[in-house]
Amino acid sequence: MTPVAIDDPADPRLAPYAAMRERDLVGRQGRFIVEGEVTLRLMASQRARFRTESVLLAPERWPGLADVLDALDAPVYLAGKTVMSAVAGFPIHRGVLAVGLTGDAPEPAALVPPPPAPALVLGLAGLTNHDNVGACFRNAAAFGADAVLLDAASCDPLYRKAIRVSAGAALITPFGRLPAGADWLAIAEALALEPLALSPSGHETLDAAPPPARALLLLGTEGPGLPAGLMARARTLRIAMAPGFDSLNVATAGALALHRLAGATGRLAPSLASSPAPSPAAGPDRRGEC
Amino acid sequence: MTPVAIDDPADPRLAPYAAMRERDLVGRQGRFIVEGEVTLRLMASQRARFRTESVLLAPERWPGLADVLDALDAPVYLAGKTVMSAVAGFPIHRGVLAVGLTGDAPEPAALVPPPPAPALVLGLAGLTNHDNVGACFRNAAAFGADAVLLDAASCDPLYRKAIRVSAGAALITPFGRLPAGADWLAIAEALALEPLALSPSGHETLDAAPPPARALLLLGTEGPGLPAGLMARARTLRIAMAPGFDSLNVATAGALALHRLAGATGRLAPSLASSPAPSPAAGPDRRGEC
Structure with a gap:
C-alpha cells in the first residue's frame, strides 16, 4: 500500500x-x-x-x-x-x-466453545470504568479466556482508553454484549457454563473451590458489587485477604480468579513464551510519570 | 475539636x-x-x-x-x-x-519483622507510574505484606493519585525508601529475606515454586522490567500465561504473587471479613464514567 x-x-x-x-x-x-x-x-x-x-x-x-x-x-x-x-x-x-x-456485534453463543469442550468466559456486570474494563480484557487475554461478555451498563471495550489499558487485548479477545435486562444465570444455562460470582462476600474461597471445566466468571463493579438477586442464585467465590483491608481492584480480583480457572483447565503455557510482552507502558509517552 | x-x-x-x-x-x-x-x-x-x-x-x-x-x-x-x-x-x-x-522516613530494617518470624516484603524497583505504585500498595495491604520498600526511582506513594488508587493503603502500610544505587540483593541479605524477582522471563512458575517463609518480592517496571544484573543473581519467578499474550500489568502480576506468598504463610483470613471493603470506586465522583 x-x-x-x-x-x-x-x-x-x-x-x-x-x-x-x-x-x-x-x-x-x-x-x-x-x-x-x-x-x-x-x-x-x-x-x-x-x-x-x-x-x-x-x-x-x-x-x-x-x-x-x-x-x-x-x-x-x-x-x-x-x-x-x-x-x-x-x-x-x-x-x-x-x-x-466495529462490524456487527456477534451473538454470545457464537463466541463460546460448545460443550463438552472446556470453556472460560468472563462476564462483566455494570463495569462503568474504562480502566477496569480495559484491565479485565488484558487479564482475559493473558489467561486465555475464550470470550468476554458485557452487560448493557458496562463500558465499551473499544473506547480509546479501554483499548490502551487492555494492551490491545480488546482487539483480539472475542466479546459480545448482552441486551439490557438480560439475566446472567439464564445465559450461563443456555451456554452450559457454570456461573461463578466473584465477590468479597462469596461463600467459597477461590483456592478451595474446585474449578469447573466450563465457567462463566462474573465480576461486578467495585462498591455496589454484583446484584443481590444474582448472588443469591449463583455459586459465589471470594478471594482470601488479610484481616482488616479486604479491598481489591475488580480487575485484579478477576485476574486472580482467571489465573486459577485457567490453570486448572490447562490453558497456561508450561514453558516460557518466546516473544516479549506487548506493553503500552513501554511506550515513550508512558515513562517517567512520577 | x-x-x-x-x-x-x-x-x-x-x-x-x-x-x-x-x-x-x-x-x-x-x-x-x-x-x-x-x-x-x-x-x-x-x-x-x-x-x-x-x-x-x-x-x-x-x-x-x-x-x-x-x-x-x-x-x-x-x-x-x-x-x-x-x-x-x-x-x-x-x-x-x-x-x-510525612514525618521522618523509617529505616527499612525497622519495618521488617526480625527472623525467625515470617516476613513478606514488597520491593518496587523503578516503578515510575503513580497508578501502579498505588495499586501495588492496595495489593500489599489486601494480602497482608509487612512492608513495601521503594528504590529511589519509584514514585512517591503519598502523591495524591497514588493514595487514591491505593484505596488508602499507602496511609497504613509501612514503607521505606532505599538510597539511590542501593543493591536489592544486599538489602535482602541484610534483612534475612529471600529475594524473589518476578518477571515474564522468570525461571520458575509462581505456582510451582515453594514459597519461602521470609520473602522480598521484587517488581520492576513494565517494559524494561527488572535489571538484568539483578535477575542473574536472584531467584526468578514468572506467572504462567496463555500462549501468545504474555502481558500483565505489573501491579496485577504482583497481586498474584502476593496472594500466593501470603496464602502459603498463613496471612489470609480463613473466614469472611466483617466489614465491607473500603473502595474509592464507590465514591460519588468515580461512578458512571463510561
Whole structure:
C-alpha cells in the first residue's frame, strides 16, 4: 500500500481522526481509534477481530511499520505530528493512529466453545470504568479466556482508553454484549457454563473451590458489587485477604480468579513464551510519570 | 475539636491546600493531601502511620464525620465547595480534604519483622507510574505484606493519585525508601529475606515454586522490567500465561504473587471479613464514567 501524504488538517480523509476526545464522548458510529505501534501490530495480525479502515502515521514512523501495513489492506495517510495533533485536537506524541471498524456485534453463543469442550468466559456486570474494563480484557487475554461478555451498563471495550489499558487485548479477545435486562444465570444455562460470582462476600474461597471445566466468571463493579438477586442464585467465590483491608481492584480480583480457572483447565503455557510482552507502558509517552 | 469556618480562599490556614495540582508536581515539603471520606477515616484510625495536620470540609460533610474528627486531634476548617475549589484550583466534589505530615522516613530494617518470624516484603524497583505504585500498595495491604520498600526511582506513594488508587493503603502500610544505587540483593541479605524477582522471563512458575517463609518480592517496571544484573543473581519467578499474550500489568502480576506468598504463610483470613471493603470506586465522583 503506497502511503498518501496529507498536509491539510481539514482533508475529509482525516475526518474520522478529528476532535478525538469530543468524539470519544459521543460515539463514533461503527468506528474506533487505535493508538500506538503495539496495538497497530495487533490490528495487522491474524488475531485481530476487526478490519482497519485507514492508518495515519507521522512520516518518520512509516519505514519501521511498512511490514505491518502490507498486511492491513487499508489506505495509509502520512501527516506530520503538527497536522496529526491539529486534527486530533491534542498532541499526538507517538505519531501512530488508525481507525478500526466495529462490524456487527456477534451473538454470545457464537463466541463460546460448545460443550463438552472446556470453556472460560468472563462476564462483566455494570463495569462503568474504562480502566477496569480495559484491565479485565488484558487479564482475559493473558489467561486465555475464550470470550468476554458485557452487560448493557458496562463500558465499551473499544473506547480509546479501554483499548490502551487492555494492551490491545480488546482487539483480539472475542466479546459480545448482552441486551439490557438480560439475566446472567439464564445465559450461563443456555451456554452450559457454570456461573461463578466473584465477590468479597462469596461463600467459597477461590483456592478451595474446585474449578469447573466450563465457567462463566462474573465480576461486578467495585462498591455496589454484583446484584443481590444474582448472588443469591449463583455459586459465589471470594478471594482470601488479610484481616482488616479486604479491598481489591475488580480487575485484579478477576485476574486472580482467571489465573486459577485457567490453570486448572490447562490453558497456561508450561514453558516460557518466546516473544516479549506487548506493553503500552513501554511506550515513550508512558515513562517517567512520577 | 470545634470546627472553624473560613470563607476567604487566601486565608493562610488554607495555604497547604492551595494550587493542588501544581503542588503535586513540585512536592510539598513534608506534607501530603488526603481526599475523600474513606481515606480520612483511615487517617483517623489506629492504623494510620501519619499525623494529620488539618482537615478541610464542606460544612454539610461535618456532621457525618464528627466521630472521625474527634480521633484526629487536628484543626478542622469548614469552607463551602466554592471556596474549597478556589483554593485547590479545580472542583472539589466530595468536600473532604486533609493535610498529612510525612514525618521522618523509617529505616527499612525497622519495618521488617526480625527472623525467625515470617516476613513478606514488597520491593518496587523503578516503578515510575503513580497508578501502579498505588495499586501495588492496595495489593500489599489486601494480602497482608509487612512492608513495601521503594528504590529511589519509584514514585512517591503519598502523591495524591497514588493514595487514591491505593484505596488508602499507602496511609497504613509501612514503607521505606532505599538510597539511590542501593543493591536489592544486599538489602535482602541484610534483612534475612529471600529475594524473589518476578518477571515474564522468570525461571520458575509462581505456582510451582515453594514459597519461602521470609520473602522480598521484587517488581520492576513494565517494559524494561527488572535489571538484568539483578535477575542473574536472584531467584526468578514468572506467572504462567496463555500462549501468545504474555502481558500483565505489573501491579496485577504482583497481586498474584502476593496472594500466593501470603496464602502459603498463613496471612489470609480463613473466614469472611466483617466489614465491607473500603473502595474509592464507590465514591460519588468515580461512578458512571463510561
